[in-house]
Amino acid sequence: MTTAPAIELRTFTTLDAVRGDLLDVYADVRAPLLHLPNYAVTAFGERLDRHGGETGFMAVLAYDDGHPVGYVYGNTIEHGDRYWQRTAPAPEDEYTKGPAMALKEIGVRPAWRGTGTARRIHDALLAGRAEPYVTLMVNPAAGDGKVHALYRSWGYEDIGQSQPSPASPVLAVMIRATR
Template sequence: MEPNVTDAIHLRQYRADDVNDVFREMLITIHTEVYADVMDDEFNQRFPWFVGHWSDMDGFTCVVAYDGREPVGFIYGAPLAAGREWWRDHITPAPESPSTFAVSELMVRPAWQKRGYSTRLHDELVSDRPEALAVLLVDTEHPRVQALYESWGYAKVGDRRPFADSPLYAVMVRELS
């Protein structure tokens, strides 16, 4: 069924205190729909673990886009704790201890893709962040996704494989105002 797309899309922010089993299941259901063609990949099957890991972090923030009451996409991340700024290995010289917000996941359900919702979700997540930098990883096999982040002001500073079985990711950094 094709959604009735209107300007009625609304965004809602959630914090760690808002996360419960129903919320986690909503994120997992959206992920399963977005990645339906690659869910046999063991790395993608670990998404529920990542949701738990990130939502337990201090400062976790998630923005969900809704078309009426229907969730159509989300983005989430959290500030990195001092000493956990993994991106520093890719910048020489690394800036002196800037606070960093890590953007972990951004996805929009297929029926709502290519309508600007990713941009709206991203902007809502990072627009008022107090941190100096935003960082994220993009699968190097998805150059169009990397180009989208570059259009939002991110720059690739290196490549990283955070887990032995994960894809190779582009490390991307953006200054926040």
């Protein structure tokens, strides 16, 4: 890993001010997959709009010289949320009985990968959260398994699988304590 560049981290609690930057970075991050229906920019925009209106929405973006280079966002999920309902096997009550942070997306432009930028924005997102747990879904095949392994190195553990939509691959559901 190389040294992290001098980036500025900005936190947002509403989508309006940051939607364009999120779409811009997403298109670059997911460029090889944009031809697949679930990864199309329009599909991401629809998910983003839905997530941006959910309780506890928060995004952290990394900027290099005023240009967005990475992002992470998520929101609060409660007991009974469809996130948990789609997870099989059903997660332990310890994880679902109270609110949790659902990390919905994280991405870093190719030129900033391997610099620690993803970890910095991830940790900045969690720094101000009150939820005891953070959960995410990852395609186990992403990066030939490297993305899944990266999340494990950050302390996440597998607790099940989910297929959020018919166009989505089957994803690994992972969780860890926020602190």
